Amino acid sequence: MKVIEAKIVVLGSQGVGKTSLVVRYIGKMFSKHISPTIGASFFTCNINLENARVKLQVWDTAGQERFRSMAPMYYRNANAALLVFDITSVNSFAAIKGWVKELQSNVPEAMVLSVVGNKSDLEDLRAVQSSEAAQFAASIGAQYCETSALHDQQGIDQVFLNTAAALLKLSNSNLVSSLRSYDSADVDPDKIPTGTPTEEDATHTGKVELPAWSIDSIAHGHVQKNMCC
Amino acid sequence: MASTSKDVPAVVIQDNPPDDLEPGACHDSILNPTDSFEEFASEMSSSLQERNISLATKSSTISEIQSEIGENSAPMKPTKSSDDLQTKDESISASTSNSNLTEQNGDDTDTEKDDYLQSPELVNKEKHVFILSSAGKPIYSRYGNEDKLAGLCGVIQALVSVVEEQNQDILRSISTNDCKAVFLVKGPLILVAVSKSDESETQLVLQLTYAFNQIVSVLTLTQLNRIFEQRRNYDLRRLLSGAERLIDHLLIFMEKDPAFLLGAVRCLPLPEKARENITNAIQTTCNKIRDLVFAIMLAGNQLITLVRMKKYTLHPSDIHLLFNLVRSSESFKTAESWTPICLPKFDSTGFLHGHVSYISEDCQACLLLLTVQRDAFFPLSQAKHTIADKLRRSNCLVAINDALNRNEELPTTNPLKHIGIPEIRHFMYKCKSTAQLFTSDPISLDKLQDYRLRHKEGGDIMEKKVEKLSDIDYVRNYRKFCSSIHCTSTPAKLIFRSNSCDTILAWVTNGFELYVTFDPLMEKDQAIKAVDRLLKWIKKEEQRIFIMHAPTF
Numbered sequence: 114m115k116v117i118e119a120k121i122v123v124l125g126s127q128g129v130g131k132t133s134l135v136v137r138y139i140g141k142m143f144s145k146h147i148s149p150t151i152g153a154s155f156f157t158c159n160i161n162l163e164n165a166r167v168k169l170q171v172w173d174t175a176g177q178e179r180f181r182s183m184a185p186m187y188y189r190n191a192n193a194a195l196l197v198f199d200i201t202s203v204n205s206f207a208a209i210k211g212w213v214k215e216l217q218s219n220v221p222e223a224m225v226l227s228v229v230g231n232k233s234d235l236e237d238l239r240a241v242q243s244s245e246a247a248q249f250a251a252s253i254g255a256q257y258c259e260t261s262a263l264h265d266q267q268g269i270d271q272v273f274l275n276t277a278a279a280l281l282k283l284s285n286s287n288l289v290s291s292l293r294s295y296d297s298a299d300v301d302p303d304k305i306p307t308g309t310p311t312e313e314d315a316t317h318t319g320k321v322e323l324p325a326w327s328i329d330s331i332a333h334g335h336v337q338k339n340m341c342c
Numbered sequence: 343m344a345s346t347s348k349d350v351p352a353v354v355i356q357d358n359p360p361d362d363l364e365p366g367a368c369h370d371s372i373l374n375p376t377d378s379f380e381e382f383a384s385e386m387s388s389s390l391q392e393r394n395i396s397l398a399t400k401s402s403t404i405s406e407i408q409s410e411i412g413e414n415s416a417p418m419k420p421t422k423s424s425d426d427l428q429t430k431d432e433s434i435s436a437s438t439s440n441s442n443l444t445e446q447n448g449d450d451t452d453t454e455k456d457d458y459l460q461s462p463e464l465v466n467k468e469k470h471v472f473i474l475s476s477a478g479k480p481i482y483s484r485y486g487n488e489d490k491l492a493g494l495c496g497v498i499q500a501l502v503s504v505v506e507e508q509n510q511d512i513l514r515s516i517s518t519n520d521c522k523a524v525f526l527v528k529g530p531l532i533l534v535a536v537s538k539s540d541e542s543e544t545q546l547v548l549q550l551t552y553a554f555n556q557i558v559s560v561l562t563l564t565q566l567n568r569i570f571e572q573r574r575n576y577d578l579r580r581l582l583s584g585a586e587r588l589i590d591h592l593l594i595f596m597e598k599d600p601a602f603l604l605g606a607v608r609c610l611p612l613p614e615k616a617r618e619n620i621t622n623a624i625q626t627t628c629n630k631i632r633d634l635v636f637a638i639m640l641a642g643n644q645l646i647t648l649v650r651m652k653k654y655t656l657h658p659s660d661i662h663l664l665f666n667l668v669r670s671s672e673s674f675k676t677a678e679s680w681t682p683i684c685l686p687k688f689d690s691t692g693f694l695h696g697h698v699s700y701i702s703e704d705c706q707a708c709l710l711l712l713t714v715q716r717d718a719f720f721p722l723s724q725a726k727h728t729i730a731d732k733l734r735r736s737n738c739l740v741a742i743n744d745a746l747n748r749n750e751e752l753p754t755t756n757p758l759k760h761i762g763i764p765e766i767r768h769f770m771y772k773c774k775s776t777a778q779l780f781t782s783d784p785i786s787l788d789k790l791q792d793y794r795l796r797h798k799e800g801g802d803i804m805e806k807k808v809e810k811l812s813d814i815d816y817v818r819n820y821r822k823f824c825s826s827i828h829c830t831s832t833p834a835k836l837i838f839r840s841n842s843c844d845t846i847l848a849w850v851t852n853g854f855e856l857y858v859t860f861d862p863l864m865e866k867d868q869a870i871k872a873v874d875r876l877l878k879w880i881k882k883e884e885q886r887i888f889i890m891h892a893p894t895f
Contacts, residue, residue, distance in 0.1 A: 127583060136676055148672040149584035152681035152696075155719065173677070179561065179581045183682065186716060 115165040118293040119280045120172065122188045124212045125197035126205040127176030130231040133262035134197060135173045138269045143262055150175040153187050160277040167277040185219060190291045192283065193225035193276050198246075200230040200259065201238040206246065213253050222289045225279040226255035229272055234261040364853030365880035366773030366780070370892035372648045373607060373777040374657045374687070403689035407651070407714050411632050458490045470536040471553060471593055474498060475570065481531070481578045482553075482589055488579075498534055502527060515543050526550040529563065530570035540818075542825035545603070549596050552659065555686040556592050559663050560585045563690035591670040592663075598814045599643065603824055604772045604855060606779035607658045610644035611754035614885040616741035621647045621893050623732035627725050629895050633715035634722070635694060637895075641707040641746055643669060645889065652894045657687035658777045668708050674698050678726070680719045683712065697722035701730050705739040706746060754887055757782050761879045763872045767844065768816040769858040771880055773888060780880065780887045783813040820857045823848035827855070838866060847873065 123131045132150050137143055139156050156171040172187045174180065188194065196212055198205040209228060216224065228250040230241060243259060250257035256275055260268040284294045458464070463486040472491070473482040478499030480488040488495075502525060505513040516523040524546040526533045533550040541549075558566060561581060569576050596602040612620075624637045624647065635654060639646040643665045648656065663685065668674060682693035697711040697719060709729065711722045733739050744752060753760040758767075770781040826834045827850050837848040845864040849856045858876065860869055884890065 132673060132676070140676065144672075146672055147676075148587070148670065150673050150679070151584075151667075151671060152679055154673065154677040154679045155723070156677050175584075177581075177584045180682075 114296065115281075116168065116295055117165060117280055117284050118168045118170070119192040119284075120170045120190060120291075121193040121195065121276065122172045122174060122191040123195045123197060124174055124184070124188070125176055125195075126199070126202070126208045127178075129176065129197050129199040129202070129205050130262050131176060131195075131197050132173055134195075134229070134231060134260065134269055134272075135171055137262040137266065138273055139171070141266065143264070149177065152180060152183065158273075160273060162274075162277055162281060165281050167280055169273070169277070184215070188216060188220060191220065191224065192222075192289065192292050193227070193280055195227050195229055195272065195276070196255070197229045197231050198241065199232050200241050200246075201232055201235050203240045206230075206241045210249070222291055223283060223286075225276055225283060226250075226253060227272060227276055228253075228255050228257045230257070230259040232261060232263075233259040233265065233268075234263050364773060364775075364851070365771070365877055366778055366884050366888040366890075367775045367853055368888075368890045368892075371776040372650060372655060372889060372892045373661070374655045375775050375777040402691045403654070404692040404694065404714050407633075407635060407654075411714075458486070459494065461486070463487075468537065468539050469541075469593075469597075470534075471550070471589075472498065472534045472536075473553065473557070473589075474532050474534075475574075475576070475578060476503075476527070476530050476532055477574045479575065479577055481582065482586060484590070484593060498525075498532060501525075502532055522546065524550065526554070528554045529567055530574075531557070531566075541821055544825060544828070545821065548602070549593070552592060552596060552602065552662070553589055555659060556589055556663060556666070557582065557585075558686040558690050559667075559684045560588070562684045562692055563686065564692065588666060588670050592666045595643075595662075595666055595669070598817065600770050600781060600817045600820065601643075601658070601779055602662060603817065603821065604770070604779055605658050606772045606777045607661050608644045608779050608781070609887065609889050610641055610646050610742070610745050611752065611780075611883075611887045612646065612741055612745055616738050617647060617889065618891075619736045620733060620738050620742075621649060621891070623729050623736070623738070624649045625893055625895065627728045627732070628711070631713075631718070631721055631725060631895075633713045633718055634711060634895060635714060636710070636712040638664065638710045638712070639701075639707055640665060640668065640710070641742060646707060646742065647889065647893070649893045649895060654688070655892075656685070660685040660687045664710060668698070668710070674708065675700055678723055685712075695719075697726060699723075699726055701733065701742075702739065705742055707739075707742050753883060757879075761876060763875055765860045765864055765868070765872055766876065767859045767861065768813065769856065769876060770817070770820065771857075772855040774853055774855065776888065778888050781813065781817075783816075816859055819844075819846065819859065820848070823857060838869065840864065845869065849873070 123135060125131050127149065132147055132154065133143060135154075135156060136147070139158055150173060152175055154173045156173065158169050158171065160167045160169060172191070174184060174187050194212075194216060196209045198209050200206075213226070216226075228246060230243070230246050243257075246259075247257040256279075258268060258272045258275070260272060262269065280292065283289055284292050464470075467485055469484070471482070471484040472480070472488075472495065474480050474495040476499070478492075478496045480491050480495045482488060483491050501516075502513050505511050512527070513525050515525065521536060521538050522543065523534060523536045524543055526547055528551070531554060533554055535546045535550055537546055561569075569578070569581070599608075601608050620639060624639070628634050628637055628649065635651045636656060637649045638656075638661070639648075645661065648661075650656065664683070667683070673679070678697065678699040681696045681698050683696045684690065684693050688694075694712040694714060695716050695718065697709075697713075699709055701707045701709055709726055711725065713722065745754075748755040750756070766782070768782050770779065772779045823837050823839075823846060826837060827848055833850075834848075835850055837846070839846050840862065842862055844862050845860040847856075847858045847860065847869055856873065856877075858869075858873060860872070864872075880887070
């Protein structure tokens, strides 16, 4: 079985729910009393796909402005990024665009980008339209999902699953040197927490809009001189 | 490495007969035993000019370590001296007198804001703390919404700058009948405490200094100064967002934990062997990691062990900030974190990088590995897992849990019962040379939670008579004694005070400070005998209740 080791960084403004999202995916729970991340938190997880396993190193970064200058430390050599915004906050969506620019100018290798609109349970307060977000995601070759860390395990699982699938594709293309992959014989799939969706009924949230995956739809960074930090 | 760690206890055993050494004292201290009172007293006596100079550049300890280990990529630039307040302050036209602050503000602002100052969020609080920039922009208010306090901040700024500019002097405090306002200008910030409690001016200045250090710990002094050099009008709240709760928690923490009052660190009482094993596990795992400066293990605001790079010690106030950080950050519990931390006493100009994690799900001890190397996460993460495995195998996790859960079988869980002097209701002991503290009733985490809940609702002054004193109340009672003992002009050595409620003895020697509360009808000679027995007990248990070695990597 093919094993891929990849690094994924979670970026976005403060309070959009980056930590809640990651904790929901990895810990399968939601806590109201989450304190702001200081610096960054590190998680690992394994995602089993049909014929491969993806080992993810997840860097959940702090959204506060004072940590902004530290971000390069976390996205350096990253193979994927989750760009999280809050669907009730236009500013947090605008911040995503800044992050994309920064990644494109600072990360030379191809990266799997996902735009995630979080807090989809707050539909009444929605300030960013799905179509607008999806359009933006398509323009940067990213997938777009809406999730709710509050009660949407499936949608979040899907985000990670899609990312893993895209990483697999990326590694097949052999374009990226920082993405480590190898074949492993000793696999015991039962032992590993999988990213497969649960058997619960589908919830109304988690809308997943998938662009057709091809190598062209994966964002390639342009090397630019402009160092923003 | 193993040989040195074995040598250390041997030395201590040889030197053990010293009855001349006070309980808890040892030859080498992990902590910097600076007396915080002396330090802050000097802060208070400094003149305006000295104050401006004192914030000028100090050499960076972090760069020093980096150059020693051959690290050239020091990103920290040395700062220029801080703003010269005298020249930079815009003059404020408002004329001020020394009348009550609140009244003053009422005169200056429109009715809506005036009403806000009378709102239940703000009135009848025991202690307010306000932080503003030297341009008068609100940064933090302990109660209420600082946005609505712009008027008040303007007045504070005016008071401070009028005294500075017109009188070439420093405004230190304003006293009214029932209230003290204490001012502290540090770099580009003005900090004010308005208190109706019985804390002395020095104690309030100390608390404000801690609040300032908390901000430095988040931003570094270099960044703080640079921001205001570039834009005097900057709204610092943008950079502090998410850190207000650190200041909130710190202020509560300072009111109840005598560690702040005494400038000492509380240790988690552990069997000597267990602490030795923990220290060894850290030493043997980390001695190959070159850039590691401190490895600190703590639980429930108590220190378990500290292993350090040779030459460098930590100041108790830096450890208090670490306690506060860990205590206030639930997010550390979910995952390993990689966090920039500035320790103001160690090096206020730059960040250390900290690998912060809890040892395991079943043990609430937190391990901090602090390094000067910003890319060292993975080696440190590896080291943490090795340490956790070693601790589990040597049963140290059980020992830590026993101590944290206050297992009844441990003599340190209920020391008063164990010592067997029924007249003693409460005591606290500080060993000066090691800056460590032991109290008869370690403030439990649950109590801290209760206090916090109560505090969220109120922080109001309460007239209610308490029937049974809690440890927090005992510590409150010691405040007065503590300030007479640390009074710079006429310090007391021994105070014995008896009234209808209780008898309190406060005693300071070259080696220790001791505060004891007895039953009310205690005779002096009885009290002295009891204290003698108490000191003997502390001496007997010192290996358990204090950290007696100063291990290095």
